[in-house]
Structures are given as structure tokens and as C-alpha cells.
Amino acid sequence: MFRSLRTRNYRLFAAGQVVSNTGTWMQRVAQDWLVLELAKGSGGSALGITTGLQFLPLLLFGLWGGVVADRYPKRRVLMLTQVSMGVLALVLGLLAISGSAQVWHVYLLAFGLGLATVLDNPTRQSFVVEMVGKEDLPNAIALNSAIFNGARLVGPAVAGVLIAAIGTGPVFLVNAASFGAVLFGLYLMRPAELYAGPVVKRAKGQLREGLRYVRGRRDLVLVLVLVGFVATFGMNFQVTIALVARQVFHTGASSFGLASSMLAVGALTGALLAARRASRPRMRLLLLAPLAFGVFEVLSGLMPFYWAFLLMLVPTGIALMTFTTAANATMQLGVAPEMRGRVMGLYMFVFVGTNPIGAPVVGWMAETFGPRMSIVFGGLIAIVSTLAVAAFAAPRPLRDRVLHPRATLAERSA
Template identity: 85%
Template sequence: MFRSLRNRNYRLFTAGQVVSNTGTWMQRVAQDWLVLELTHGSGVALGITTGLQFLPLLLFGLWGGVVADRYSKRRVLMITQVSMGVLALILGVLAMSGTAQVWHVYLLAFGLGLATVVDNPTRQAFVVEMVGKRDLPNAIALNSATFNGARLLGPALAGLLIAAIGTGPVFLVNAASFGAVLLGLYAMRERELNVAEPVARAKGQLREGLRYVRGRRDLMLVLALVGFVATFGMNFQITVALVAREVFHTGASSFGLASSMLAVGALTGALLAARRASRPRLRLLLGAVLVFGVLEVMTGLMPTYGTFLVMLIPTGIALMTFTTAANATMQLSVEPEMRGRVMGLYMLVFMGTNPLGAPMVGWMAQAFGPRMTIVFGGVVATLTALVVAALAAPRGAASRSPREGGSVPRRIVRVPAMLANRMTAGRGY
């Protein structure tokens, strides 16, 4: 399950990520709570904040992949970590001085998004340089486990700190946490990295990456799944906060608990993926999305806060099964010189759609209630899985390779009835 950790460079990277991701999740909770305090519980303001944080990915996300292919990924990551630490420090100082206004949060959220434009595809593509292709699925799953382990701990710590001393110190803790990543990157042995040859600067590299993905039907199907689920089904950062505050009338500590329960499921799903660690198939992605959609609908309909918390666990498992498999599928299916640009497009679809989805989700939550917003996201995820399954069915060209733009082979995707059989059997998850 943990074979990637035999690699010294990856151990250093993972250790830094544990610390930094914990701080990042603490800041996410504190940022949401600060916005709700400054705007007296406005779901629209919360959606705008989330949207602004991801807007740069929508505007410039593809260029981040070009940067990842052109330059040393290790050095690029050092620059992005320093940038994000400085932004967290500024927000912490504003909050602690009592001068923070909602437009400050909007501006700094946008600045954080600019840093992640480059950081996300670079960090994703850097994993294979540390562990190689053989251990890549395992490393991606462990990255998800690390991220969600921090997601389990971070919100709980943030809730306690906010209740005890306010939001400001939480931002300062996150600023300090980026030092762990910088130390890990600095201590790596460069000779042990499987460094891909940097792509020389040339015109048309962005268009080249888009043409490459457009000519790969298998990649396009994965991106379609990721796009719809991320836009409509993965806005828990908004909906959980509003359910905790507006539906069940709980405080910051209870909101942190809800985020942690979702993280328990996500962590479990990531560990299961690490144990499997084989090359995923499209039918696994479709099954995971279908299960996630059904569970999300059930979560939105739970009558009490306790049952709502319980349902977040299996929902998180299904979601993490899908996202881990999607990431591994994209990275293992492309050439090294294209990986940065492909992952830039993947992160654009995965995270850059938030500026479109988050304000709309915030508006829906304010107009129809947080419960119906969660249910709507689950319905969209379920319908997307069924539509993609139908599109992926062979149409007389099953013998053609996906790399040639042909249909996905019959052994990869079958009708939704087979997916239902696999779900009831509990296999492959």
C-alpha cells in the first residue's frame, strides 16, 4: 500500500505536504467563516469568494501546464509555495488587526488562485519524476490520502482555534506551514529524480496540447466526467458551511466536524485506491460517479445533522475513488513531454470550473436552500455517468485504438446495468 514511500525524495515531498495541506484546510475553513461573519451569512458572498479563488484557473490554467513542461518543476514549486505563504500571511495580519473587509478576502483569494495556476499542474506532473511510472498510481493515491488526512485534521483544528481565539491566527499557521514543503524540496537529491527533458520554448505549444487531447477520445471522456462532477457535485466547501450554519444552526466547531467527516470518507477512499494501485479503467470511473451521485442525493435529504454527518463518509469514499482514478488515467495515458500541458487542462476542468459553479451554487443555496443544492449536484453527477456510458459504447469502431480517436473497447465500458451489478457486489472500489 505504501511502496512509493520507499523513495526518499517522495518521502520528503509527502512529509511537507502533510504539514502544508493541514494548514491549507485550516485556512479554507477560516476563510469561509470570516466571509460569513463579514457578510452576515451571505451564501452569494461565499460563492463569490470560492469562485474568485478558482477564476485564474479558468482564465490561465492552460498556461500553467506550459510552464510545467518548460521549466524545472522542483524550482517552480519552490516559487509557488513562497507566493502562497505570503498571501496567507497578509490575510492573517488583516484579520488579527480587525481591518479585514470582504473585498480583501476576494482579492487575496484571487491572488491564491494565480499561484495555483502554476502550482497545480507542476505538482501533479512532478510526482512521476519522483517515483516513476510503475509507482505512479500508488503515489497519486497516497497524495490523495495525505490531502484528505489533512482535510480530516485541518478543519477540526480550525474550528477549535476559531472558537477560542478567532480566525486571524489560523491564517498565520497556514503561512508558516509552507516552510515544510520548501524544506522538503530543498533536501531532495536531484540525481534521483526522473527528470523529463524540458520542452524548448516555441510558438503554438498551448494549441499543440489542446490538439493532442482533442484527438484522444479516451481523455475527452474522462474530462467530460470530471467537468460536470466538479462544477455541480463537488461544491461541499459552500454547501456544508451553509447546511451547518443555516439549516442546523451550529457553530464553527460543528462546521469543522462536518468537513472532517467528509474527509474521513475521502481518506478511506484514497487508501483503498492506494491498495489497489492498478491502472484504472473507465468503467471504474463511471461506477464511482454513479455511486457518488446517488449518495450525494441521499446526503442532501438527511433529516438530522447526525445523519447528514454519517452520509458524508460514503459520499467521500465514492468521490475519492473517482478523482484518484481520473488523475491516474490522465497521467499514465500521455507522453512525458505532454504531461504538464495535459495536466494543466485536467486541473482547468477539475478546479477551474469552480468560478462557473460556485456562484451559481451559492445563489441556488440562498434561493432554494442548501439541501436542494446538494441534491441537484447528485442528480447531475448521476446523469453525467449515464450519458458518458452511452457515449463510450462501441459504435462499430471498437478495434481502433483510443490513441487513434476510436471508440473505447467493449471490455472497458458496458451498459449501466453492468455498473449496477458491480456496485451491488462492492467490487473494484
């Protein structure tokens, strides 16, 4: 299950990610709570705008991040992005501690964080194979997800306690310091032991070349379509959980952190289960996992009691992480090395960059129809999109019988 940790460079990377991801999740909870305090009556819309601005750069420039990942040494790019994100967290922390923070400050810094993420996401994703090699890539992707969600389990709970005790400002400062762990790990790596891919020389049309490459791969296109719908409308828990905790069950910051942690328990479990698989995921898994996720998400939104809502978040997280880990591995395993950065740039563009579309819609639905319906809506979209992709992914005779039953009946009669 942990065979990728045999590689020294990956051990250094993983250790830094444990610290940094914990700080990142602490900041996410603190940022949401700070926005709710500053925005007061319009908290739902403000949360949606904040989330949208944070991911808007990925929507505008995300594809170019993959081009940069193919052009330059990935280790150096990651050092630059970690420094940038640390400085942004430091500024937000100082504003919160001094009492001068305003909603527009959070908006602006969230947008800046999104700009750094444009380069960080595809570079970090495609750097994994350079640390462990292609054979251990599925395991390393699953372990990365386990680390991310382990931090998601610890970070929100710690943040909730700290916010209740000393406020949001110190939480941002802790996150700023956590980026030092990643920088230290990257510095200690041995470049000679990396499976460095080819560095693509700068030339015109490289972005279009990457898009044509993906367009010619039907398997990759289907995965991207499914990921796009699920991520845009079904994965806005940063908005929905905060609103449900505050407005439906009338709980405080610590209970909000607990809800995020329960979702992370399921996600961590799903990631560890995925780490046991050594081969490329099959299409059946890529379809069953988002279908189960949609069903569990709908049930979560309908739970009448807070404890029932918390329990339902666990299987929701398991199904979600099973799907996202399988989708990530599918996108990376079958692509040419010189295309991996651009392919992962497109994947992260769809996976994360569509949040500026989904987050405001979900926030508006929460204010108009209630927080519960915003969760139910996301689950229904996941179910419908999975069934649609399954129809197109099926063998042609079966697909024709499903989509054109009258025509196939006439053909059989003839």
C-alpha cells in the same frame, strides 16, 4: 500500499505535504467563517463569490500553467509557488488579527491565491512521476490523495476549535508557516535521483499542440467531460457544507469543521483503497464511482437530522475520492512525457478551474431554494452526466441500441 515511500525524494515531498495541506484546510475553514461573519445577511452569495474568485485564475490562465510546467524545472517552480502562497496567508492573517479585514480583502487575496495555484497545480501533479517513476505513479497519486484528505480530516476540526477559542486570524498565520515544510523538503531533495522528464524549449503553438494531443485521445476526452460536470456542480462542498451547518442545522464553527472532517474520513478511506491498486484504472471504475457519488450526494442533501447528514458524508467522500484518483491516474499514465504538464494543466483546468462557474450557481441556488437543494442539484448533475458519458463510452453496437433504438430495430428487421 505505501511502496512509493521507499523513494527518498517522495518521502520528503510527502512529509511537507502533510504539514502544508493541514494548514491549507485550516485556512479554508477560517476563510469561509470569516466571510460569513463579514458578509452577514448575504453569506451564501459572498461564499460563492470568494470561491469563484479563488478559482477564476484557473479558468482564465489554467492552461498556460501546464505550458510552464513543461518548459521549466518543476522543483524550482514549486518553490516559487509555495513562497507566494505563504505570503498571501500571512497578509490575510495580519488583517484578521488587526480587525481591519473586509470582505473585499478576502476577495482580493483569494484571487491572488488562485494565481499562484495556476502554476502550482499542474507542476505538482506532473512532478510526482519525476519523483517515483512511472511504475509507482498510481500508488503515489493515491497516497497524495490520502495525505490531502488526511489533512482535510484534521485541519477543519483543529480550525473549528481555534476559531471558537481565539478567532480566525491565528489560523491564517499557522497556514503561512506551514509552507516552510514544503520548501524545506524540496530543498533537501537529490536532483540526481529524480526521473526528470524532457524540458520543452519555448516555441509558438505549444498550448494548441497540447489541446490537439488530448483531442485525439477519445479516452482522455471522456474522462475530462465527466470530471468537468462532477467538479463544477457536485464538488462545491466548501460552499454547501458551511451553509447547511449554519442555516439548516444552526450549528457553530466547531460543528461545521466536524462536517468537513466527516467528508474527509470517506475521502481518506477511498484514497487508501485506491493505493492498493497498482494498475491503470478501468473505465468501469471511472463510471461506477461518480454514479455512486451522485446518489450519495442526493441522499446527503435529504437527510433530516444533523447526525444522519454527517454519516452520509462518509460514503459520499469514498465514492468521490475513488473517482478523482482513478481519473488522475488515467490522465497521467498514458501520455507522452513531454506532454504531461500540458495534459495535467488541462485536467486541473477542468477539475478546479470550472469552480467560478459552479460555485456562484450553487450559492444562488442555496439562497433561492435552500442549502439542501444545492446539494441535491449537484448529485443529480453527477448522475446524469455519468449516464451520458457511459452511453458514449460503450461499444458502438451497444451505444447505437441505446441512442437510436428505433433505427437499430429497423436494421435488424431488414
